[in-house]
Amino acid sequence: MTTAEVGVVPDAATIEQIARDVLAEHPPASTPITHLMGAWYDAGLTWVYFPRGFGGLDAPRSLQPLANRLMREAGGPEPRTVNTIGYGIVAGTIRRYATPELASRLLRPLATGEEKWCQLFSEPGAGSDLAGLTTRAVRDGDGWRITGQKVWNSLAHQSRWAILLARTDPDVPKHKGLTYFILDMQTPGVTVRPLRQLTGRAQFNEVFLDEVYLPDTQRFGDVGAGWIVANSTLGDERTSLGDRVSARGSGAIGDALALWAEKPENHSPILREQLTRLWIRAEAHRLTSDRARVAATMGVQGPESAITKLVGSELTQQIYEYCIELLGPEGTLIDTYSPEAPDDESGPTAIQRKYLRSRATTIEGGTSEILRNVIGERVLKLPQELRADKGIPWRDVPR
Amino acid sequence: MTQEFEFTEEMKELREMVREFCAEFSDEQTVRQTMETEAGYDAALWQRFGSELGVFGLAVAEELGGAGLGLVHHAIVVEELGAALVCGPVLGTLCLAIPALSALPEETIRAEYLPGLVSGETTATVAIPQRAGEYSPDDLSVDAVSDGEAFALSGRLDYVADGSTADVLFIAARTPTGVALFAVDSESTGVERTRLFTLDQTRRQATIVLQNAAARLICAETETPDVLVQTLATATALLAASQVGGGQRMLDATIAHVSSRIQFGQAIGAFQAIKHRCANMLIAEEQARSAAYHAAWAIQDGTDEPLIAASLAKAVASESFLWISRSAIQLHGGMGFTWEGAPQLYLKRATADSLTLGTAAEHTERLARVAIDEWEPALV
Numbered sequence: 205m206t207t208a209e210v211g212v213v214p215d216a217a218t219i220e221q222i223a224r225d226v227l228a229e230h231p232p233a234s235t236p237i238t239h240l241m242g243a244w245y246d247a248g249l250t251w252v253y254f255p256r257g258f259g260g261l262d263a264p265r266s267l268q269p270l271a272n273r274l275m276r277e278a279g280g281p282e283p284r285t286v287n288t289i290g291y292g293i294v295a296g297t298i299r300r301y302a303t304p305e306l307a308s309r310l311l312r313p314l315a316t317g318e319e320k321w322c323q324l325f326s327e328p329g330a331g332s333d334l335a336g337l338t339t340r341a342v343r344d345g346d347g348w349r350i351t352g353q354k355v356w357n358s359l360a361h362q363s364r365w366a367i368l369l370a371r372t373d374p375d376v377p378k379h380k381g382l383t384y385f386i387l388d389m390q391t392p393g394v395t396v397r398p399l400r401q402l403t404g405r406a407q408f409n410e411v412f413l414d415e416v417y418l419p420d421t422q423r424f425g426d427v428g429a430g431w432i433v434a435n436s437t438l439g440d441e442r443t444s445l446g447d448r449v450s451a452r453g454s455g456a457i458g459d460a461l462a463l464w465a466e467k468p469e470n471h472s473p474i475l476r477e478q479l480t481r482l483w484i485r486a487e488a489h490r491l492t493s494d495r496a497r498v499a500a501t502m503g504v505q506g507p508e509s510a511i512t513k514l515v516g517s518e519l520t521q522q523i524y525e526y527c528i529e530l531l532g533p534e535g536t537l538i539d540t541y542s543p544e545a546p547d548d549e550s551g552p553t554a555i556q557r558k559y560l561r562s563r564a565t566t567i568e569g570g571t572s573e574i575l576r577n578v579i580g581e582r583v584l585k586l587p588q589e590l591r592a593d594k595g596i597p598w599r600d601v602p603r
Numbered sequence: 604m605t606q607e608f609e610f611t612e613e614m615k616e617l618r619e620m621v622r623e624f625c626a627e628f629s630d631e632q633t634v635r636q637t638m639e640t641e642a643g644y645d646a647a648l649w650q651r652f653g654s655e656l657g658v659f660g661l662a663v664a665e666e667l668g669g670a671g672l673g674l675v676h677h678a679i680v681v682e683e684l685g686a687a688l689v690c691g692p693v694l695g696t697l698c699l700a701i702p703a704l705s706a707l708p709e710e711t712i713r714a715e716y717l718p719g720l721v722s723g724e725t726t727a728t729v730a731i732p733q734r735a736g737e738y739s740p741d742d743l744s745v746d747a748v749s750d751g752e753a754f755a756l757s758g759r760l761d762y763v764a765d766g767s768t769a770d771v772l773f774i775a776a777r778t779p780t781g782v783a784l785f786a787v788d789s790e791s792t793g794v795e796r797t798r799l800f801t802l803d804q805t806r807r808q809a810t811i812v813l814q815n816a817a818a819r820l821i822c823a824e825t826e827t828p829d830v831l832v833q834t835l836a837t838a839t840a841l842l843a844a845s846q847v848g849g850g851q852r853m854l855d856a857t858i859a860h861v862s863s864r865i866q867f868g869q870a871i872g873a874f875q876a877i878k879h880r881c882a883n884m885l886i887a888e889e890q891a892r893s894a895a896y897h898a899a900w901a902i903q904d905g906t907d908e909p910l911i912a913a914s915l916a917k918a919v920a921s922e923s924f925l926w927i928s929r930s931a932i933q934l935h936g937g938m939g940f941t942w943e944g945a946p947q948l949y950l951k952r953a954t955a956d957s958l959t960l961g962t963a964a965e966h967t968e969r970l971a972r973v974a975i976d977e978w979e980p981a982l983v
């Protein structure tokens with residue numbers, strides 16, 4: 205069994221050897237996912253750029269795509285699918301803000317998917333204007349008491365842990381009075397109620413928090429620094445998306461191409477042109493994502509990463525709109541709207557289900573309108589809009 | 604070797620260097636003056652770019668006066684010249700002739716022409732029959748006859764980039780056994796050049812009529828088709844890089860304008876209708892940049908099908924540059940519609956670029972053929 209020598213920065217060859225050893229010993233086809241991902245974590249391959257003992261090898265981040273690719277080629281899962289929010293947003297935050305004891309308690313079960321994570325940010329009164337949220341955190345001895353209501357929380361009904369933003373100081377402007385916590389969802393006072401989506405499934409929830417206690421060790425970052433911590437995780441999410449490498453003709457556009465090939469009887473010059481235009485945009489988007497990935501591994505955060513979410517989400521929507529058109533009358537059918545049916549977008553009406561699901565892509569994780577504001581103000585440095593709540597203590601903002 | 608999209612420090616410095624040189628010696632004022640002259644460019648300045656700055660031969664082998672760095676470097680130079688609308692044979696010499704000559708099999712011929720083009724002392728252009736940026740032998744309009752020793756060309760060539768000023772014309776012509784590439788001295792008898800009045804005054808064209816013009820064979824029938832295909836793919840990718848440069852310049856100008864123009868008591872860039880259009884301009888620009896540099900890297904390193912990469916680059920960059928320059932006019936308001944304002948120059952360049960070496964629609968159609976009609980699920 206190869207191990208990386210302590211004190212030496214592992215190179216690509218070392219990572220590859222370690223990965224091949226793990227995969228040989230735990231063939232993905234016959235190993236339960238939690239065991240496979242556990243072995244992967246213990247070998248330091250989950251996040252090669254994390255410290256040793258925490259799922260990493262102190263290696264350069266640019267080597268992560270290599271590890272992911274070897275896993276994929278061996279038939280293993282795309283890591284994010286094991287614990288979407290855990291991998292996408294939480295892991296990097298834990299690494300940066302948790303004590304070593306807490307980090308070693310949390311990271312392994314996160315990596316294996318045994319403990320799923322969810323994000324308790326949005327509220328009925330605070331969506332795009334997340335910093336305006338109302339949920340209160342009040343000091344209580346060595347810890348905090350949390351009270352409020354969260355909403356649209358994906359996978360909260362299956363999660364053991366949550367990241368949570370709450371207001372610790374209502375007397376300062378909205379961004380300054382927030383603090384970032386992690387919450388054990390099994391704590392008394394937490395109530396999770398699934399909400400049904402337009403797809404028929406119930407993948408997101410409302411979460412009620414009633415005087416929920418959490419110890420101060422579960423606070424990440426300083427009191428009042430919650431907005432900064434939350435933004436650092438958004439950055440992580442963007443770069444972690446960059447660890448994925450996509451091939452020409454894969455993903456949504458691959459669905460459209462396959463459908464086109466399957467339905468010669470529905471072909472027309474207009475549909476052919478529309479498909480070509482979508483293909484061109486998908487290619488330009490794929491290449492821009494590649495460019496963002498290369499820039500990120502070189503330590504440059506270019507405008508590319510701010511753009512890829514916006515373009516990708518709108519493109520995905522338009523591709524499935526196209527697919528529905530191409531389906532013709534068949535597009536009027538759906539297999540089931542049962543809330544219990546698996547949310548895996550497969551089955552005989554997979555295209556219809558993906559079409560419905562794609563309506564969320566331009567809302568979740570920041571709406572397209574908000575992202576255009578972000579690109580305008582943070583990337584292009586355009587003047588800010590007049591904001592009615594600017595500089596005013598949160599308590600005095602109309603809501 | 605760099606991996607795709609690995610823009611190194613040295614590339615950044617190259618970009619800065621060309622940009623500063625353009626800002627100093629080919630600012631907008633200079634461009635406006637030069638575009639009104641008969642020649643349409645300043646030969647002395649062109650030569651300074653080639654010799655003093657030394658940026659014309661970055662993709663040319665060192666033994667031929669170049670730097671041997673590759674097409675990505677060359678594309679960066681072309682992008683910056685496009686950003687500044689530098690007058691001169693960018694299309695004829697940098698996009699077409701240098702790549703064509705570099706692709707020639709015969710070392711002695713390359714050695715004869717390339718050093719002069721690289722130093723900027725001579726200029727050239729290439730006339731290749733093409734449709735949608737794709738070599739099209741059916742559209743050949745020039746015939747070559749040989750008396751056993753020398754060749755003579757006859758025929759008519761339309762829309763020849765930089766045709767009225769180029770010293771050497773590289774022309775594809777039909778011979779009894781196929782298509783070959785010839786060099787014609789533009790001053791020789793039997794060459795009649797007529798300057799055309801172009802919508803984009805910074806990019807000149809000519810009609811050339813040949814009547815038994817003395818020609819020299821530089822590439823035989825067996826090799827010529829490959830050379831022409833490769834030249835067109837490379838030129839198309841380079842033109843896309845130039846479009847990226849123009850788009851970036853108009854985006855920057857627009858951002859500067861909407862950040863300082865005050866209406867309703869605030870900078871107009873604070874209004875979402877303006878801000879979101881600017882965000883969309885940036886998105887369009889970045890998509891074009893990715894596609895154009897993918898093509899440059901792909902042709903340089905052989906990592907993608909050159910025709911697909913070049914068509915993708917040209918289709919995306921044409922639409923982006925056109926849309927960005929039209930948006931620039933809109934967001935500049937009345938200023939955007941004046942002769943004095945910069946946006947008009949870029950709109951005209953964007954229009955001309957989009958119709959040169961294949962329109963966006965033509966490249967889209969070509970991609971429809973290779974990416975949709977011939978797509979095979981098993982190959983993905």
Ligand SMILES: Cc1cc2nc3c(=O)[nH]c(=O)nc-3n(C[C@H](O)[C@H](O)[C@H](O)COP(=O)(O)OP(=O)(O)OC[C@H]3O[C@@H](n4cnc5c(N)ncnc54)[C@H](O)[C@@H]3O)c2cc1C
Pocket residue numbers: 322323324325326327330331332333355356357358359408564567568569570571572573574577875
């Ligand atoms: C499938 C799905 C999963 C989600 N998962 C989670 C999760 O796990 N955890 C979590 O915390 N949240 C989650 N969300 C919530 C998501 O982040 C919010 O829905 C989103 O931020 C928008 O907030 P909102 O729904 O309150 O809409 P609003 O903010 O009310 O927006 C309504 C409309 O107004 C526009 N708008 C708002 N402000 C502006 C402005 N300043 N300028 C221009 N237009 C504006 C918006 O773009 C939108 O079109 C999820 C949402 C979806 C759809």
